[in-house]
Amino acid sequence: MFRPSFLLLFLATACASMTAPPAVPQKAAPDDSRIASTYVVLFPTADTAKQFSAQFSALIPFGYIPFSGPSILPSKGNRFVLLRSRRVGLLWDPSEQELAVLKQLGATVEEDSVVTLMKTPSDGDFGEQCGLKRIGAEAAWDYAPPDSARVSHIHVSIIDSGVDTHRDLPTLKTYNPDVNGHGTHVAGIIGAAEGNGGIVGVVWNAELYGYGFTDAQGQGELGKAVDELTYTLDHDAPNIVVMAWVTTKRDILEKLILDPLYNKVLFVAAAGNSRSNLDRTPVYPAAIKAPNLISVMASGCDDSLPVFTSFGQTTVDIAAPGAGAIGGPACTTSCDVAAPGILSTVRNNYYCCMQGTSMSAALVAGAAALVRSQMADLDPDGAKVKQCLVDSVSHIQAFSTKCKSGGRLNLRRAVDTAESLPSCR
Secondary structure (H helix, E strand, O other): OOOOOEEOEEEOOOOOOOOOOOOOOOOOOOOOEEEEEEEEEEEHHHHHHHHHOOOHHHHHHHOOOOOEEEEEEEOOOOOOEEEEEOOOOOOOOOOOOHHHHHHHHHHOOOOEEEEEEOOOOOOHHHHHHHHHHHHOOOHHHHHHOOOOOHHHHHEEEEEEOOOOOOOOOEEEEEEOOOOHHHHHHHHHHOOOOOOOOOOOOOOOEEEEEEOOOOOOEEEEEEHHHHHHHHHHHHOOOEEEEEEEEEOOOHHHHHHHHOOHHOOEEEEEEEEOOOOOEOOOOEEEEOOOOOOOOOEEEEEEOOOOOOOOOOOOOOOOOOOEEEOOOOOOOOOOOOOOOOOOOOEEEHHEEEEEEEOHHHHHHHHHHHHHHHHHHHHHOOOOHHHHHHHHHHHHEEHHHHOOOOOOOEEEEEEHHHHHHHHHHHHHH
C-alpha cells in the first residue's frame, strides 16, 4: 500500500492502460507555491503502482536510494505515491530517464503545492439558520423527508481540516480530528441530525465521512489531500465528495474526477473567497470542467452578492448561501465572538457562525444528497444530480453574470425536478 500526500486550503472566512498517454511535468522556472522535495504521482492502476515499487531498486543508477531519497511515502490509497528528494529542502526534478520510466507506466506526475481552505425541526437554533430558510428547506422536507431510508444510504465524504464527533453528528465516521473547526462546521451544514437541541443539516441521517489534511491555519499539502481523497473513493463508496479548498494545481485532481470509476460521484467544490473571476484566474478543483463536478459561489441570505466570493460566468455553476443578510443580525452562538454567517457545528459540541464559499458548498452537498434520494434512478451518475440542482435554481439578477446557471440553489424546486425532468431520471 502506498500513501500519497498533497496540500489544500479550506475556504472560510471564519473560525487503466500501461500505454495510456501520460501527463508528465516539463522543467520550468521555480514555482514559489511548490513544496520542497516532493512530487505527487498518480498511476492508472494499483498494479502499475506496485510495478513501480518492484522496479524501484532498478532506479539506483539514476541516483535513487530506495526509501531514502527520492523516497516513496506510504499512502492510504493504492494509486498514488509521493516522491521526495534525498536531500531535505531540495526539489526533486526528474531526469529524462526518470520521466521515461514514469511515462512507460502511464503515470501522471505533478509538483506538490500548497492548498488553502475556504472557510421545521424541534432544534432550538433552527431559527438562526438563514441558509436553510433561503433555499426553501422546510418546504422541500414536507415533500422529501430528510431522514428517509434512502437518505440513510447516501455517503458524503468531507475532505477538510478533519471532522470532530459532535452530539449533532451521530452518523459521522471520522478518520482525522478537526484541527481548526472548519471541517466540523461543513459537516453540520450537510448532515446535522434533528432532535438534539442544536441545529439541523439539509439531510439528517446520511452517512458522513470526515478526513483532514490541513494544519490549524487551514493550509496543507496537495499530496496529503489527494491521499485522503483517493482513500475515501476506494473505501467509503461516497456518492458525494465535498472539497472546500483551493490549489493552483489541476492535473491529478482532474484525472481523478474524470476517471470513469467515479462517474457516480458528485464532487462539490467551493469557488473561493478571494473575489476572483475564475474564468480569468482559475483555481482548482472549482475550475475543473467535469460533468460530475459542481462549482459553488456564495450568496447572502438575502440573495445579495457577498463581497468576498469568487465567481465565474463560464466556470462556476451555482450560488448558495454562504453569508448572512446585509445589515442582518449576528448569530448568537457559543463562539467567542458573535458574527454574521451560517450557523453550524464546531469542535467540543459547540456551534459557530462562519461565512464563505465553504458554507455554500456544504449546502449544495446536502441538497445533492436530498435530491439523490428522490431520483427514480437508484444509482444515478453524479452528472445527473448536478443537472437537477442547476436546472432548478432561482434566477437572481445579482448572479446573472457571475455563474453559469445565473441563480441560487432552490431546494424545494430541486426535489421536484428530481422526479419531473427526464434529464434527472
